[in-house]
Amino acid sequence: AQSVTQPDIHITVSEGASLELRCNYSYGATPYLFWYVQSPGQGLQLLLKYFSGDTLVQGIKGFEAEFKRSQSSFNLRKPSVHWSDAAEYFCAVAGGGKLIFGQGTTLQVKP
Amino acid sequence: GAVVSQHPSWVICKSGTSVKIECRSLDFQATTMFWYRQFPKQSLMLMATSNEGSKATYEQGVEKDKFLINHASLTLSTLTVTSAHPEDSSFYICSAADRASYEQYFGPGTRLTVT
Numbered sequence: 001a002q003s004v005t006q007p008d009i010h011i012t013v014s015e016g017a018s019l020e021l022r023c024n025y026s027y028g029a030t031p032y033l034f035w036y037v038q039s040p041g042q043g044l045q046l047l048l049k050y051f052s053g054d055t056l057v058q059g060i061k062g063f064e065a066e067f068k069r070s071q072s073s074f075n076l077r078k079p080s081v082h083w084s085d086a087a088e089y090f091c092a093v094a095g096g097g098k099l100i101f102g103q104g105t106t107l108q109v110k111p
Numbered sequence: 112g113a114v115v116s117q118h119p120s121w122v123i124c125k126s127g128t129s130v131k132i133e134c135r136s137l138d139f140q141a142t143t144m145f146w147y148r149q150f151p152k153q154s155l156m157l158m159a160t161s162n163e164g165s166k167a168t169y170e171q172g173v174e175k176d177k178f179l180i181n182h183a184s185l186t187l188s189t190l191t192v193t194s195a196h197p198e199d200s201s202f203y204i205c206s207a208a209d210r211a212s213y214e215q216y217f218g219p220g221t222r223l224t225v226t
Contacts, residue, residue, distance in 0.1 A: 036217075043117075043204055044155075044217040090154060097143070099206075099215055101154045 002027045002095035006102035013081050014110045021076040021105050023065075023091030032094035033074040035065055038104075039087045047089075050074060061085070083109045113139050115207050117218035124195055124225055132190045132221045134205030140185035141207035145215060146178075149202045161188050195225040 003026045013019050025031055032051050036044040048059025055067040065076045074091060086109045091102040114137040124130050134144060143162050147155040159175075161167040161182035169175045177199075179191040188207075192199050202222050206215040 034214075041202075041220070041222070043115075043219040044206075046214070046216075049214065098145070098157055098160065104154050106152075 002093055002100050004091050004093050004100055004102035006089075006091055006105050008105050009103065010106045010108070012108040012110060015083050016080050019076075019078045019081045019085070019107070021089050021091075021107070023074045023076065023102060024072050025074060025091070025093045026072065027093050027095055031074075033065075033067060034092045034094070034099070035059065035063070035074070035076045036090045036092065037061075037087050038090065044090065047076070081107075081109055083111065085109055113207075113209065113216040115141075115205065115216045115218040117203075117205055117221050119221060120219060121222040122224070124223070126196055126225055127194055129191055129193045130195055130223060132192075132203055132205075132223075134188045134190070134207070134218050136186045136207040136209075136216070139207075139209045139216075141188075141209060142185065143208045144182055144188040145206045145208070146180060146188075146190050147204045147206070149204060149220075151202075155204060158190075192223065195223070197225045199223065200225045 005024045034049045035047040038044050047063045048057045050057045050067045057065050063078050089105045092099045116135045118133045146158045149155050158173045159167045159169045161180045163182050167180035182188040204220045206217045208215050
């Protein structure tokens with residue numbers, strides 16, 4: 001069965017520091033992968049997606065993610081975090097016409 | 112870009128009453144819409160998938176008689192929580208998928224509080 005695991009429930013980084021949020025998936029075929037961000041009390045905003053092609057994907061707000069099939073991973077990165085990046089981040093895989101979400105990672109940014 | 116709206120953004124109702132939440136795709140036609148429920152500090156839980164003009168497909172454990180879903184047009188889906196109880200209090204989010212994409216566009220969510 002398809003599944004997504006985000007190993008880190010909560011991450012705290014200092015403003016200006018680099019960030020990597022981990023995502024591992026389980027899916028039999030070529031996965032369609034997504035990263036979403038959710039601010040408190042809001043819906044989800046798509047940061048980036050991977051369907052095929054170049055395994056390094058650029059997204060909005062300076063985020064990027066790298067698809068590594070051998071590791072079944074799709075980690076999200078940002079070279080320099082801003083205070084406004086504090087939010088909940090969800091990794092998801094599309095399967096069977098649905099999105100399967102990870103548990104989410106809460107990002108806290110220290111000034 | 113694709114925009115999905117939800118109405119209302121928040122609602123408070125009394126136990127035993129019914130509440131209807133609307134989800135609209137504003138600038139594209141959504142053949143499929145999804146309804147999610149999210150508890151505080153948790154991930155999204157898919158409740159049901161609705162296709163325009165047909166009955167919704169509910170996930171295991173979701174009461175279809177309690178959570179009525181209607182997808183009467185390509186731009187509108189509604190979720191009605193019938194005979195609401197305090198345990199139905201939650202954040203409900205809808206999403207819409209366009210005809211040719213795996214991508215879902217999410218609404219801003221509706222906060223339901225049942226007193």
